Amino acid sequence: MTDFIIKQNWFVWTWVLILGFPMLMLLLNEFVVQLERQQKPLVTPVRILRNLVVPTLAIFLLLVKVLQLAEEAILVRLIETVLWIFIIYAVLTLINILLFEQARPESWQSQVPKLFLDLSRFFLILVGTALVLSSVWKTDLGALLTALGVGSLVIGLALQDSLGNIFSGIALLFERPIRSGDWVEIGDKVGKVIEVTWRSVHLQTWNRDLLVIPNSELAKSNFRNLSRPTGLHVETFEVGFSYDDPPNRVKQILKTTARETQGVLSDPEPFVQTTGYKDFYINYKVGLFIDDYGQSRKILDEFITRIWYAAKRHHLTIPYPIQNQYEYQGVAPIPEDRVLRITEILRSIPSLSMIDPLLLDQLNDNITTQKYGKGEIVIAQEQRLLGLYIILQGRVQLWVRDRTGNTQPVLELSEGDFFGVQASLLSDHQSDVSVEALEDLEVLILDTETLQLLLLRSPRFALELGELMESRRKLVQAAKSSLFQ
Template sequence: MANVFASAWFYWAIGIAVGLPLGLVALTEWQHVLQRRQSVLLRPVTILRNYLLPLAALLLLMLEANRVPPHATSVRVVSTLAAFVVLVLMLSGINAALFQSAPDGSWRKRMPSIFLDVVRFVLIAVGLAMIFAYIWGANVKGLFTALGITSIVVGLTLQNSVGQIISGLLMLFEQPFRLGDWLQTPQAKGRVVEVNWRAIHLETSTGLQITPNSVLAAASFTNLSRPEGKHTCEVETVFAHDDPPERVCAMLTRMASELPQRDPSRNPNTIALGGMQYRTKIPLISPAEDGKATARFRRWIWYAARREGLHLDEADDSFSTPERIEEAIFKVVGPTFRLSRDEHEDLVEHARIECYADGERMQRAGETPLGMTFVLAGAVQMNAIMEDGSEVVAWTQEEGSFLGQSTLTRQPVLGSAYAVGEVTAVYVGRDKIAELVQRNPRLLQELGRTIEERRQHVLRALDQTTEVDID
């Protein structure tokens, strides 16, 4: 018995028998704490508890307690397993400490996972070579020499493909764009849907554009999505020499501000470039709206320029002729105001025909109408304003109807009117409308009754009891 207590293996056995359970209990508690906190150190601690600690205990038991020779095969196998677990633990700990816990925007957070995989593979290969060299006595110099020669041969053979891979890795490391960003490249304009080692895939209006990384890395391109919320599209137009630049800029800016694709937090602006050219910058919510916004803007300004007597692309407008005005007055204005033949002829000089594009705003909430508009062709959608500022469709006016009757009371309207399809209308100024109403007092009563009927119609549409005065 005395010999047992005097032996070194006895204390090693007792230490392992007591230390292993205590270590497992301590690491288990630490593991639970990290799991509750969702810490990035959970995986390294799990590897330490489940693999490294038992292997270390087994290795000490074999070497110190059982006195197994270090060069024995069983000891070498256990040592290899323990060394490999140490290597995995080191890689997991470095990854958790440096990259998984990195703050947003830092270079550690921007490090692509491809780079980490490559570095991890190289470290594992070097670590395994060192393990076999020190534990098993293997000669790994010849292996590294063969791998070096092989890598040179493969690199020379696949230099084009390898160049694209390196370009892709460098571009991924720099991260000039992310998935979902819009890019303007020399080849195409589109949204990034995939990035791999060889090429970048852009979703364009004509299909999927695949651009090799080496081509994109060697050329300049524009990331339309950065900085966020700052994208604008530019539209250049041409007007006649005689058109006042201030009126042209005001009209273009006003139409740009009406676009549904515009960013409501920013305002568009127009500048005169000289030589009859103008440039309008339209802030957009997303680069994906470029095409829709440009197409709608060009369509709207075609109508707006003719309404204001401007000459887009130096074109003359001969639509609002006296003959057409007279025909329109006879068709829609005359029946409403019960005009005589002399009044028909007198009104021709005070009226004009206007055209509106589909979706264009004909009347803005909060404005006081300067005259009345009579619908000659098309339909007008009347929207009421809710308490939260949103709009709801109240009703639709067809041919022969009118809007802007509050011009007589000079009160601002609380609703908006939008053209449904192309709308042709006859516009008559406030002074002439007031003159016609003074000649026919009964007409004023009918207009008042029309206003009240529309108010009731709006109330039913909104399903509430608050009075809403919409024109």
């Protein structure tokens, strides 16, 4: 009797399930713990295997091998169908992890569009579904395909717009004119591509809104990819200056201002073109080359802001659209309130307090003031100094740069402080630091001749400048030493 029981198939499978299932679950559980400790992506398909596939397989074997239910039984077919669903799920997850999740940015896997992955998964699911219907439910696939053909015709007519979007998306997928992260212009709409789906392209606009463009509309219309074929893009801006301003001088000032704007490339360098003579001004077109369109508005804003300060410093005129009558000939005088302000600043310097006030008033004719915007470079390292700079308003940062481009701050100065003190030695002395405006800045410039006159009239002022020069030299040397450490 015992030999008869042992020889029964159900008896063997019973012990296989009693012993094998717990041992397999124990091994898989230990494997999952190890993968979690190592933070391996492979833990996801192994967890699916442990939680879904193996328990479902055990139930299927229990029904078929132990209880010996017929394979045609509804319960058995349902369990087998669920088992195949879990197996397909585990296999797709494993393929995704092995091929795409750990792909390097420069590899071909990282370049595969999400829409193509969705299509591939859908195709594999269709194949798996066909196998389950054929092997488990004994379905005649030929008859099913015939029925699906008729049904597809009806569905296609009802969903022709949606299907058109899908096939347009497939065409975009293979042509690949846009990718995630690209900036595109469609009509009057500009946005960054967030995702390319079956039905549409999702754009994030400048206002952080989500703009959805159907694939069919995108396929029928013309659009510009602002990020292709390379990230290089030229941003243009037009500005007008007075007929009294020589065009070559205006173009040189605009080009210099563009070069000094952060984010504008030096290669290719900015260009400036004279584009026409208008009723009130000469029109100029400026081209700024940038490598990130997402920063174009910020860069253009900074450049346009700097134009105003550059125009003020170089006495250029941005005319109003009105008729102006010019009567004054020569250099425009400094406004009376500005004269009083400059005289007050000079008299506030202790070493100049003993100088004849009439002399200080006369110096106003040889003094210039200049304005700078936040972030502008007032003096570049190794640039020739125009004279002694006195801060009337604002703050500046002094810094040095080594040959590799690394910078080190030296000192921060504010209203009433000096910089460019080396100008007291030689008329063509070069600056050993760069000076950057930390906020809107106005400076008073004493040219070298005026400065030499003040030094002769005030030995105390000369001594003060000498001490200041020595202390600044030590600060610069300390900053340079920290750069080379």
